[in-house]
Amino acid sequence: MSVLIKNGRVVTASDDFLADVFIQNEKITKVAENISLATTTVIDAANKLVIPGGIDVHTHIDMPYGDIKSTDDFETGTIAAAFGGTTTIIDFAVQSKGQSLFDALNIWKQKADGKAVIDYGFHIIITDANEKYLSELDKVVNEGVTSFKLFTAYPGRLMLNDSDIFRVMQQAKQNGALIMMHAENGYVIDKLIQQTLAEGKTEPIYHALTRPSALEGEATNRTIALAKVADVPVYIVHVTCNEAIDAIKQARMQGQKVFGETCPHYLLLSEDDLRRPNFEGAKYVLSPPLREKKHQQTLWDSLNDNVLQTIATDHCPFNFRQHKELGRYDFTKIPNGAPGIENRLHLSYEFGVNQKRFSLNRWVELVSTNPAKIFGMYPQKGEIAAGCDADIVIWNPNTAHTISAQTHHMRVDYNMFEGFKVTGNAETVIARGEVIVEKNKFLSKPGRGKFIKRNLFIKK
Numbered sequence: 001m002s003v004l005i006k007n008g009r010v011v012t013a014s015d016d017f018l019a020d021v022f023i024q025n026e027k028i029t030k031v032a033e034n035i036s037l038a039t040t041t042v043i044d045a046a047n048k049l050v051i052p053g054g055i056d057v058h059t060h061i062d063m064p065y066g067d068i069k070s071t072d073d074f075e076t077g078t079i080a081a082a083f084g085g086t087t088t089i090i091d092f093a094v095q096s097k098g099q100s101l102f103d104a105l106n107i108w109k110q111k112a113d114g115k116a117v118i119d120y121g122f123h124i125i126i127t128d129a130n131e132k133y134l135s136e137l138d139k140v141v142n143e144g145v146t147s148f149k150l151f152t153a154y155p156g157r158l159m160l161n162d163s164d165i166f167r168v169m170q171q172a173k174q175n176g177a178l179i180m181m182h183a184e185n186g187y188v189i190d191k192l193i194q195q196t197l198a199e200g201k202t203e204p205i206y207h208a209l210t211r212p213s214a215l216e217g218e219a220t221n222r223t224i225a226l227a228k229v230a231d232v233p234v235y236i237v238h239v240t241c242n243e244a245i246d247a248i249k250q251a252r253m254q255g256q257k258v259f260g261e262t263c264p265h266y267l268l269l270s271e272d273d274l275r276r277p278n279f280e281g282a283k284y285v286l287s288p289p290l291r292e293k294k295h296q297q298t299l300w301d302s303l304n305d306n307v308l309q310t311i312a313t314d315h316c317p318f319n320f321r322q323h324k325e326l327g328r329y330d331f332t333k334i335p336n337g338a339p340g341i342e343n344r345l346h347l348s349y350e351f352g353v354n355q356k357r358f359s360l361n362r363w364v365e366l367v368s369t370n371p372a373k374i375f376g377m378y379p380q381k382g383e384i385a386a387g388c389d390a391d392i393v394i395w396n397p398n399t400a401h402t403i404s405a406q407t408h409h410m411r412v413d414y415n416m417f418e419g420f421k422v423t424g425n426a427e428t429v430i431a432r433g434e435v436i437v438e439k440n441k442f443l444s445k446p447g448r449g450k451f452i453k454r455n456l457f458i459k460k
């Protein structure tokens with residue numbers, strides 16, 4: 001099977017030129033002017049952008065959370081991703097305490113197998129750093145799972161203490177894996193929560209008020225210090241605030257390999273959303289929490305200045321009805337997490353490119369090329385050149401729409417960005433050579449997505 005994309009404006013992280021793109025057997029085979037090879041499918045991309053498919057490196061699909069689980073499975077979640085121009089995700093497999101890393105990984109592989117419509121990889125969240133599991137780390141890396149998320153938050157559930165964090169980092173130093181950190185000071189947050197509930201304060205806004213930005217700053221600084229001593233690179237997930245940015249910027253200026261991600265909700269929403277009446281604030285309960293608006297400009301600047309390198313979603317959808325309502329009388333019972341996988345490119349294009357906060361090339365770099373590079377998939381993914389996977393989005397820069405739960409494809413009953421007007425849409429989405437979305441229609445079938453064995457961030 002072959003596809004010829006004609007007359008498009010090819011935009012990558014580093015280039016911007018008019019060209020045709022020829023695809024054969026899942027790969028891009030030629031990028032040049034006026035290609036006239038025989039083909040089964042011709043797509044006219046005149047006046048449209050031809051970009052590498054989006055890569056979302058932070059999703060929680062089909063993730064258990066107490067007695068419930070995130071509402072998208074790998075079929076609905078990846079279809080929604082595809083509609084938004086994302087052609088690869090990296091999801092988090094969670095190791096339970098006392099569980100082998102391989103068991104955790106296999107459970108997540110089974111969740112995705114037969115369902116995912118786009119390619120996927122996994123990070124593993126390590127919650128039990130017992131030496132017997134650390135010895136598995138090297139083997140898991142050889143299976144193409146080359147990044148591990150640790151938490152300094154949620155004591156007793158997900159948090160590792162500093163010595164365990166350091167021990168995992170040492171192991172990563174041996175095998176070249178990348179450590180990702182959810183950085184918030186879990187002990188102090190728990191104390192603040194206890195005191196706040198004792199004062200009878202139960203509304204969603206207290207989720208944010210018990211997780212102050214200074215505690216994200218503290219944990220980010222601590223993580224960076226531990227990574228420096230262990231001599232490993234570190235990637236800080238979902239960065240939200242000035243204090244964390246200061247820590248990352250400082251470390252990078254000193255030459256330490258520290259990387260950072262933020263998400264559309266931290267750029268565009270704020271603590272005020274948690275104050276919405278009628279318990280609607282619960283829709284915005286996620287961690288780290290939405291911050292005061294004063295942090296937003298710093299995040300935008302950091303995306304531009306390369307203090308942050310990626311935009312991901314932390315897609316972790318729970319329904320407002322039934323799920324978020326579990327915490328109507330106690331904000332600590334509101335499931336943490338919110339949907340976003342479908343609107344990452346829409347929002348970052350509208351508020352980044354259209355509103356001139358960063359360039360078109362930088363947009364591609366933030367949503368596709370850097371995620372591929374940092375997480376060991378480049379140049380297979382995140383690039384448009386001969387030899388790369390034919391994961392391509394034909395982006396119509398002129399299509400306007402209003403984001404709404406009425407029309408989105410995510411399996412969840414609300415959208416945090418309800419009513420946001422965006423211009424720019426993924427008109428045609430090609431995943432390893434197959435047109436899977438065309439003009440708002442999904443054309444493929446579940447199970448076509450493949451597990452991606454990722455390379456190491458650092459070559460040993």
Ligand code: URP
Pocket residue numbers: 060182285286287288314316336337338
């Ligand atoms: O609230 C969130 N972000 N839930 C997902 C888990 C995490 O910490 O990323």
Ligand code: ZN
Pocket residue numbers: 182237238287288
């Ligand atoms: Zn997290």
Ligand code: ZN
Pocket residue numbers: 058059060314316
């Ligand atoms: Zn997350």
